[in-house]
Amino acid sequence: MRTHHKSSVLAAAAIAALSLGLTACGGTDTGAKDAGSASASQQSSGNASAGSTDKGTAAAGEADQTAAKSGSGSTGGSTATGGTSGGTGTKGSTTGASTGGKSSAEAPACAYGDIKVTAAKADEVPTEHIVLTATNTSGSACTLLQYPLIAFGPIQTAKDVPAVAKSKPAAPIVVKPGAPAYANVRIALGGTHEDNKVVKTFNVNLFAPEGPAEGSIVVQAPAGGLAVDEAAAKTGYWTYELRNGADEF
Structure with a gap:
């Protein structure tokens, strides 16, 4: 009777140990899967952010080029207008000088x-x-x-x-x-x-x-x-x- 009880206790202990091992293995596998999923998610988010950044940079570059073109055109127009006005002023001054007051000979x-x-x-x-x-x-x-x-x-x-x-x-x-x-x-x-x-x-x-x-x-x-x-x-x-x-x- 004592022998049978001891064997039963040992068997129960062995089953309990086996159950704990299996539980531990199962928990480790789930954590790895969760970690892998989190890593993949972060990588996906990083790629998306990088893509957004690249698109923003490209858009900004295009905007700068457009602004530069607009600015150049505006500057060129102003310069041309200024040059024309200067020429007109010079011509006017020349005309004014030639039609100025009477010379002494007159x-x-x-x-x-x-x-x-x-x-x-x-x-x-x-x-x-x-x-x-x-x-x-x-x-x-x-x-x-x-x-x-x-x-x-x-x-x-x-x-x-x-x-x-x-x-x-x-x-x-x-x-x-x-x-x-x-x-x-x-x-x-x-x-x-x-x-x-x-x-x-x-x-x-x-x-x-x-x-x-x-x-x-x-x-x-x-x-x-x-x-x-x-x-x-x-x-x-x-x-x-x-x-x-x-x-x-």
Whole structure:
């Protein structure tokens, strides 16, 4: 009876041990399967994330390229417009310069009411020359054309004094308000001559573009009057200043 009970106990213990071993093996297999499933899931998620990232990067690259193209086109258009505007401005400036204020050569001819003429003896004995000074007394610039038309005597009968060609300036003389111009005039050849006449006043006329201007300027002779030989008298052209050589005759 004791022997049978011992054998039964041993058999029960062996069965219990076998059952525990089987349970342990079964649990290990399930864990491995679960771990494998989790790993596969993580790998799948990683691949999906990587794919999303790659697609996002590609999309961003395409967006950048599109923006770059749009930006380049916009910049190019602005540059072209700017260049065109610059050219127009330059052209406008050139036009403005060419149509700017009147040049001095366009000043109207001086009339007898615009000019005051005075006479002074040259520094010589006997007096052979005088210098005429024409001062602009008007409020604007005017042009002294040609030379003074001088009449030593009654204006209706006196002989006009001829001009000396070598004294002609290269361009008409434009005098601003208050500014002077000059003309050298020979009145005699020196010494006493029976044809000389003493004049206290004489007349000076100006030129207009079409010829002698209307009106006459009465000029006072220097103190003591002038001994004039009309046959020898000559006049220079109006100039800004008397020039050695050109105005000596």
